[in-house]
Structures are given as C-alpha cells and as structure tokens.
Amino acid sequence: SYELTQPPSVSVSPGQTTTITCSGDELGRRYTTWYQQRPGQSPLLVIYHDNKRPSGIPDRFSGSNSGNTATLTISGTQAIDEADFYCQAWDSSTGVVFGGGTKLTVL
C-alpha cells in the first residue's frame, strides 16, 4: 500500500520559516494536499494541488512538490500557526492516503 512519511514534530521561533516535508514514492507525480488541524477542530485545507492556496489562507503558506517529496513552507511563522499538519495524496490502489502528521511548535 502507498505511504506518506512526515517528521513527527518541527519547532521554530516566531518569524522564522517553517518547512514540513512529506515523502512518498514518486509523490511528485501526484497532487499533494496539506491540512492544518488545531486541537479539537476539523482539518482545514491550506494547500491543494501541490501549491494552490484557498482564499482566506495567509500568503505565508506555500507548497511545492517534486520527485519523492512535497514541502509545506510557512514564511514568517506566527504563534497562531501552531497546529498539526497533514499531507494527503491519492493512490489508485490504496485510496486516499494521509501522512502521519507533523506537530508544529512555535517557541
């Protein structure tokens, strides 16, 4: 079955750039979606189709996808960005696949 791998945690200081990776076999050939999930809330779409940002999502969020790795970047990270982040992709055999999630801590 297809799998996506994320680092369990990332810590940054306010104002720094956050980079969260998501690795999977030939992931660059698939669209990657990114979700932000705060405690007790439903996931929120922050990036779709690798690098597209829904309206209402701050432009400090960006995404890229190439080779075996998709990346979510948060420029000028703010305390309000602290949350769990999940990548997601589709595999024709496995179905919808989520990464294991990355807990972002803003120190």
Add this chain to the structure above:
Amino acid sequence: QVQLVQSGAEVKKPGASVKVSCQASGYTFTRHEIHWVRQAPGQRLEWMGWINVGNGNTKYSQSFQGRVTITRDTSATTAYLELSSLRSEDTAVFYCAILSGLFDYWGQGTLVTVSS
C-alpha cells in the same frame, strides 16, 4: 454555504456496531464523493472509504474492509458510515468530508467511544 452536519456522540460496547450520519447542504449532493476519516485520540487521520453519491459505488480502505459500510440517501442528502465488530481501538472521532481539490469541506466530527 456548504455544510456537512454529523450526528451526535455515541457510546458502544465491544462487538457492537455504530452508524454515523452526515447531512449535506449548500451544494448539489450527487456531484461530489463523500469520504469518511477516523482519528483516534492523539493519532493521525486515517481514511476509511468513500462513496460516489451519484451511483452509490464505494471504495474502502483495506484496513477496514469487511467491517465498514458506507451508504447514502439522496432524498435526504445524507451519507452514512456503519462500522461493525467495534473494539476499544475504534474509540475515535469520525469525520465525513468532501476532498475535491479546492472543494474541500469537513463535518464537525462524531466521537464514538467503545467501552465495556
């Protein structure tokens, strides 16, 4: 506006079944698949399966194959998740969701507690 409203929390005994509903509004119900996602306490999102609301076709995750059934009632614009042979590890929040690129919406989640 698009809304997915789920049924309330449930408490079930091991071995029982649970059925969770997801009522959709604000869009053409048959136009988008509805997915179900499980999240155990402190754990990752886990995809369970989806239903093509238009024709009723389903696809299930191998992790839940044989225990999960997803159905829909187009007249009620409602999708359903039924999970059988419940065990303590099934204690989780269950979400219904539309995962169609920008057209991405999630229900509020339904907590199912499995306890003897």
